[in-house]
Amino acid sequence: MRPSHPPRFTLATRRPRALVPWRGCRCRDDNGHRRTIATRTGHPPTRLPFRFDTGVALFAKRTPRPFPPPFNSPPSASFSDPLSTHNLSRDRRAYVEGELIRGQTNGDDAVYESDYFICANDGVGAWAARPRGHAGLWSRLIIHYWAMLVDGAIAHDDLSGEPPVPDPVSALQRAFEQTTEATGKHDWQGTTTACGAQLHYTLPETSNGQGPSPTLYVTNLGDCQVMVLRPKDQEVVYKTKEQWHWFDCPRQLGTNSPDSPKENAVMDQVDLEVGDVVLAMSDGVIDNLWEHEIVDTVLTSIRKWESDPISKDKRDRTGGRNGGMRAAARELVAAAKTIALDPYAESPFMEHAIDEGLASEGGKLDDISVVAALCIKNDD
Numbered sequence: 001m002r003p004s005h006p007p008r009f010t011l012a013t014r015r016p017r018a019l020v021p022w023r024g025c026r027c028r029d030d031n032g033h034r035r036t037i038a039t040r041t042g043h044p045p046t047r048l049p050f051r052f053d054t055g056v057a058l059f060a061k062r063t064p065r066p067f068p069p070p071f072n073s074p075p076s077a078s079f080s081d082p083l084s085t086h087n088l089s090r091d092r093r094a095y096v097e098g099e100l101i102r103g104q105t106n107g108d109d110a111v112y113e114s115d116y117f118i119c120a121n122d123g124v125g126a127w128a129a130r131p132r133g134h135a136g137l138w139s140r141l142i143i144h145y146w147a148m149l150v151d152g153a154i155a156h157d158d159l160s161g162e163p164p165v166p167d168p169v170s171a172l173q174r175a176f177e178q179t180t181e182a183t184g185k186h187d188w189q190g191t192t193t194a195c196g197a198q199l200h201y202t203l204p205e206t207s208n209g210q211g212p213s214p215t216l217y218v219t220n221l222g223d224c225q226v227m228v229l230r231p232k233d234q235e236v237v238y239k240t241k242e243q244w245h246w247f248d249c250p251r252q253l254g255t256n257s258p259d260s261p262k263e264n265a266v267m268d269q270v271d272l273e274v275g276d277v278v279l280a281m282s283d284g285v286i287d288n289l290w291e292h293e294i295v296d297t298v299l300t301s302i303r304k305w306e307s308d309p310i311s312k313d314k315r316d317r318t319g320g321r322n323g324g325m326r327a328a329a330r331e332l333v334a335a336a337k338t339i340a341l342d343p344y345a346e347s348p349f350m351e352h353a354i355d356e357g358l359a360s361e362g363g364k365l366d367d368i369s370v371v372a373a374l375c376i377k378n379d380d
Helices: 125-129 135-156 168-184 291-306 324-340 348-355
Strands: 022-028 034-040 050-059 104-106 109-113 117-122 194-202 213-221 225-230 235-239 244-246 266-271 277-281 368-377
Touching (some): 050 104, 050 194, 050 324, 104 135, 109 135, 117 368, 125 135, 135 168, 135 194, 194 277, 213 225, 225 291, 235 266, 235 291, 277 324, 324 368
Antiparallel strands (some): 022 034, 104 109, 109 117, 194 213, 225 235
């Protein structure tokens, strides 16, 4: 378990919420099914020139805790309890402010995937020992509000001229403030790391017949990781760097933490190519697998997907399209899980612990979350 910070009290500001119409945005629900959800916008759906083809895989070291009221309505505890909180619906999905909470929960982790935005948050498990601690709620709510703001900004984009510059750090800051407000009303405590990758595009400086090119805006705070692979060159073209206070205590957002997105988050702009693979991973992956193992696992999975002689699916499988990212994410989670459960394996976490003078052996059992996204043209 990672330690949380000593007490520090901060005041989260509350900003007025704009009342605007709704539109649909494609993402996936808790069961992994693609669906349309609501986002606030006054414009018709925006179609960027590039999009993600995504897949998610998860492994939880323990069963996720149910979300507490008012974010979920638990069954009554006895026959004498009133049924008014449970008899209206059997829908056990989590809500905040009347809206379905976006993303998926994996232990204390939370992940999100859509056509233009992926992210992975890692809730700090030490909060499970506190009476009002719920790191999984914090990681999921920050993803929910962050995704709402990013998707809403994309929906407002005017693509008739120079493309607007995304500001994912400001969106994460606002998501942090909203999460602080939502949890503070009921004194639910926790902290979480956060990393996300937003797909956008840039136009050439001169009119030479070239079209737009994909650009990735990566935001990181803590020790989750975004990694960009270029399969055609079999190399890593970018990865985020972990942020620590001290060993096994990363920067984190939430109760008693001095960290905030506007002060501590790092945002990088990465030039992409069609066919690049973007991975958003919790530290359950990078604590158990070295970089070359991650690359080999993903590239091997893509090659297997492209050349599968058994499948009757006639859709294009080039580069991992149409299901290959889900297969790659599953392979990556399986590889990390194997090391995590092996008490005699060598792992990056073990090496880092030894470098700090701590006795350590084997893998690190942790929640393992992977979102894999293939950059493709939006007409594919």
